[in-house]
Amino acid sequence: MIDVIIAGGGPTGMMLAAELRLHGIRTVVLERDAEPTKVVRGLGLHARSLEILDQRGLLDRFVAEGTRHPLRGFFAGISKPTPDRIDTSQPYVLGLPQPIIDRLLEEHAAELGAEIRRGTELVGLDQDDDGVTAELADGTRLRSRYLVGCDGGRSTVRKLLGVGFPGEPSRTETLLGEMELDVPLEELTKVMTEVRKTQLRFGAVPLGDGLYRVGTPADGVAADPRIPPTFDEFTAQLVAVAGTDFGAHSPRWLSRFGDATRLADRYRSGRVFLAGDAAHVHPPTGGQGLGLGIQDSFNLGWKLAAAVQGWVPADLLDTYHAERHPVAAAVLDNTRAQMELMSLEPGAQAVRRLVAELMDFDEVSRYLTEKIIATTVRYDLGSEHDLVGRRLRDTELDRGRLYDLTHAGRGLLLDRTGELSIVGWTDRVDHVVDAAPELEVSGVLMRPDGHIAWVADDSEPLAGALTRWFGAPRD
Template sequence: MHDVVIVGAGPVGLFLACELGLAGCSVLVLEREPEPHSPFKAKPLGMRGLSAASVEAFYRRGMLHQLLTASGVHDDPDADPDAHEPPLRGVGHFAGMVLDPALVDVAALPYRLPGPAMEGKLTYLEAVETLLSEQASRLGVEIRYGVTVSALSQNDESAVAQAGEHAYAARWVVGCDGGRSAVRGLAGFEFVGTEPQFTGYTMHATVADSEKLRSGFNLTPRGMYLQLLEGHIGMMDFDGGAFDRSRQPTRDHLQAVLRRVSGTDVTLNDVHLVSSFTDRAMQTTTYRRGRVLLAGDAAHIHSPLGGQGLNTGIGDAMNLGWKLAATVHGDAPDGLLDTYTRERHPVGAAVLDWSRAQVAAMRPDPHGQAVQGVVRDLIGTRDGTTYMFERLSGSSIRYDLGSEHPLVGRSAPDLRLENGTRLGDLLQDGWGVALDFSTDRCLGDSARGWEGRMRYAAGPARNDLGLGAVLVRPDGVVAWVGDRTPDREAFERAAGHWFGGPES
């Protein structure tokens, strides 16, 4: 019997598998598709934007350089950053209204320090999945393709995923099997939300007169279309979601929609690949039922605008992985696994509302036009663009961990010791980290009580932000902050709260 069976070998399932494998868990991944490669995952239709928070997750597990190389990005993640942060480049859009990176007030972002993972990157699904599957295999994870889960049962000790005549037993089962999750339905999760207003299409086509289409995002009185590369076209048709994935769109249908939305007489010669989607926004009421958990689109679906689904799913996997691993190994304090729903459900709900707000702004009616005007005014200001960037990058996420300190519950800045060691370096093995900047290194003896679950690093920092000590969870979230003379007992309470009792 495995420790964990993960259903779904997309980016979320594979990232979670890597987290669990890193912690020494026995993991089996089941994927219904017969093989991992698909033209919908390669360029151009597989292109996705990773938020700064997702880039940071890959950096903290030592995979950023490989990801950038596989994605064709030539940045050097190991380069020593200058004393001043380099200017931001593309920072995203809201409902097709592109933000100006020059208007982001970087100095106003809380506890931000220069580092290798400062902004989002453009990648594609095939690169992400190939990297993660190779990493998972190195960590001892088994991945099986062509396995369709058709039944699910559980008791107090284990759960069983049934696929045909084969039964896959594990102590835990995690559904990462997408928006039409079989695990979600079989386990009886309640899935609630709002119905769609549009049908969206993304296609790779040969266009006879592509000069009639403007590049980039284009909001029109009849919807929205975008052309990222020649022949790579997306469009949103406000038809109430009538043409969903239940029907295969024809060339004539796609041409008619594109002409209507763009207001041109453009002609499609051939359609090579096409998929459709809607802005249906749904979320499970909990992310756990007994020994079955959900992550990614299995737990929440919405419009794919801005790549929020992929990025929210990676955040789910990063949050869940270390907690589930600690539970498997018997190191978890009481209630640790329940904090997964408590912390990530509000994040998912906020993403659904963000998606709904974008749809409201795109509506081809006077109401949508009015909202667009307000949004354009706001993103024309420094404060408005900075707010949007915080939401899109993930830097606004803060979990309620019961502390009034403004850094607790946030993703930790990439603090750097005088010897050049970065916090990101210390997180690569999936342990927590205690950084002790105090002159007497007073936390050393206490931190050693959590060896194997926490790494202790002491010494002056190049920029300690006025902190005396910081306790960082394995997912990079700040769990506790001490002043210049850290309270040793307070540190031990915080460490025990997140990592269980110290070793004897």
């Protein structure tokens, strides 16, 4: 039997497949599209996602294909100088078109042995005490122990489970595409500056050789946003909004996206889970969606692997919803706030000016920026110690970098004293004795997702934390 079926081979599904394969879990990814999409939605990755790639030894191959942009204080398009003391080893935005991100994650999952079946659509599912049966569009049935819906905002898995997706529907829609424009850049800039006084969703970014990424407000909201606009519809909208189509021709791809904001009310239903856009959708303001999905997978992967390998503590699988649902709720809220601040209504503009002034205070700018780069996420693990539940940032140890020790996706006990013990858990946890001065505490237990499960000066004994997160000791 397959251990885990992943429905959807976007970035969330591929990241999850790779995380499961690190633990030898038999993983099959079902991807509806026969070929990877050319549509460029996401344009880059923020610090926490970069840290995650670094934790698995993947960062160099992403950086090699991307462009590092300095991290500025930013929120709702308000840009300020880089705030002081941003707590990350990756203080930049990595510009990288989503198709490249998707390809690199797919290559990584395939290298680790994930079975990827393209042109394969999940259309039905059924679960019982022992496993899940997935029904494919060609009538084939596959059986697995667990199934994860990583199948995007219109998730079939979510609908089949009957999981609620409350929130706000799309009120506006934007047409997006890449095409050549026959217009001098100065003229384009002049028209764009004028149009953007009343239409912030209008814009054209030069990509080189006369090619542009063009976005324009649509006329209403399409009944099915999966159906791309025709080129005639696109150019007609350019004329309606900007008074000219800028001599547009040779489109490479066209798409549409809305501003719906919704959050699944359950991330788990028995043996079936939801992750990425299948669990949450929001406007792309701030570029957080793809990273949020990667971070879901990073949280879920080792827990599902533990369940398959049989060492899972009783409630570990439920911690996925408990930890990740509030994180997505907070992201939805920050995109709601950003959208309000980007409204051209006089009241909203006044609040925007006020927020821009407040962001001149370094603390405010850092607070808002860190929301978007996701480095301050703290899971409520029941401890009052400030470090517990936070991710441990990369640290220079005497033996090298901390994140270089985390590529295998195991638990890690960092021990400055040499007096701690993980006997009974050595098959699941590594013990690193290192007196690095950078560490603030004498011992830290790090989960495979980099979040801190225990620190030496908290009241809980180490054996209790090891049992809670890694199951009963074995001889």
